Amino acid sequence: MRLDKYLKISRIIKRRTVAKEACESGRVSINGKVAKPSTEVKEEDIIEIRYASKVLKAKILNISNHVLKEEAKQMYEVISGEEI
Numbered sequence: 001m002r003l004d005k006y007l008k009i010s011r012i013i014k015r016r017t018v019a020k021e022a023c024e025s026g027r028v029s030i031n032g033k034v035a036k037p038s039t040e041v042k043e044e045d046i047i048e049i050r051y052a053s054k055v056l057k058a059k060i061l062n063i064s065n066h067v068l069k070e071e072a073k074q075m076y077e078v079i080s081g082e083e084i
Contacts, residue, residue: 004037010075056081
């Protein structure tokens with residue numbers, strides 16, 4: 001699954017266009033490497049997203065094309081959410 005689509009479906013980022021913009025500006029990395037929106041994600045990958053004042057690090061547990069809002073949090077595990 002594409003990174004921008006995964007970020008939207010898992011509800012880490014609310015809109016796919018916002019996820020795409022975050023990837024294009026170099027704020028999203030997978031396993032320590034800066035990722036493009038079209039980068040394929042796999043289970044066990046580590047996603048790191050740099051916001052203005054904090055960093056969210058999460059491990060992908062599950063990839064699914066459609067999930068309910070309540071089930072979205074089961075797609076990933078937050079490793080750390082640190083203030084910068």
